[in-house]
Amino acid sequence: MLDDDGYFGEKIAAGYDDGAAELFRPEAVDPVVDLLADLAGDGAALELGIGTGRIALPLAARGIPVHGIDMSRAMVARLRAKPGGDAIGVTVGDFATTRVEGRFTVAYLVFNTINNLTTQDAQVDCFRNAAAHLAPGGRFVVEVGVPELRRLPPGQSAVPFRITPTQWAFDTYDPATQAMSSHYVTVVDGRAEHTSIPFRYVWPAELDLMARIAGLRLRDRWEDWHRAPFTGESTKHVSVWEKPAR
Known part of the structure; x- marks a missing residue:
């Protein structure tokens, strides 16, 4: 039986950082933060599925105001216990539908987190939710694997x-x-x-249609955070959709 934290309760949260240690290394984190900070500019960032703060903490350290949404209280507790974690606002809830105050210049989902939404309707809701939080001209960024x-x-x-x-x-x-x-x-x-x-895998073209439903348009798609070209051999993509300025 699942607890209120879903599949990411205390047992998973307790060992999450150690189990994903390679993702916390500077060579994995810095390119992500560089790109997101560039897109955020002088605005604020919203992380959907903030987890233990792997990206939010270094992004906030760059001077970008960050707010996060996450269903797992156990994961959020790990974030708040880290240096700087108490300075990041976090709302506990389903990131597909939970609304927070403010407008953001960038919203983002990293490391396949979009797949945690196990229905197409929930994934569409997520795009709509991201779009509702974005200021005109804001960007929604998703990192996700190409189904193998x-x-x-x-x-x-x-x-x-x-x-x-x-x-x-x-x-x-x-x-x-x-x-x-x-x-x-x-x-x-x-x-x-x-x-x-459980997850639900999703294709790039399907994500583009979800974005269109939410009023967003594709701006960029790369193979990785270094902005390498996306090709038919790419195993993942970093996609950026934009909310029209008007």
Whole structure:
């Protein structure tokens, strides 16, 4: 049974930063913060799914006012316990629908967080919510992987992404519904424990249509935060949609 924090309760929050340590390294964080700070300009930033503050804290350290929305109180508690965390406003709620005060020059979702919304309707609501928070000319930025269906031969539904002596991790896909799940089998004291988290994968063109529904238009799409060109071989994309100035 899930608690009020959904799939990112205390058990996940307690080990989240250590489990994703490579994402907290400067080479992973700095390009993200550089681009978001550039887009924010003299305005404020809104992070949807702020988590433990991997991006929000260094962005705020650049002088950008940051507000976050997140459903997990356990993750937010980790953010607030970090240096500078008490200076970032956080609203606990569903980032697809929760509204906060103010207007922002940039809103953003990083590291596949859009996939945490497990229905198309919720993802459309997220775009509408981001657009409602943006000032005219503001940008909505999403970082998300390209679904790895090309790696699935006929009859196979799983793609492994981590194999260590103590953990096996793999994603499963249902091409009929765009449902996917990330599965983790962890060996603790000789016993295997299995956990899984559901997602909904989404294609770039589908995201563009969601943006149009929300009144946004595609401005840029890159392969990564370094603004490398997006191609048919790219495994993820960083997309920027713009709210019209009028």
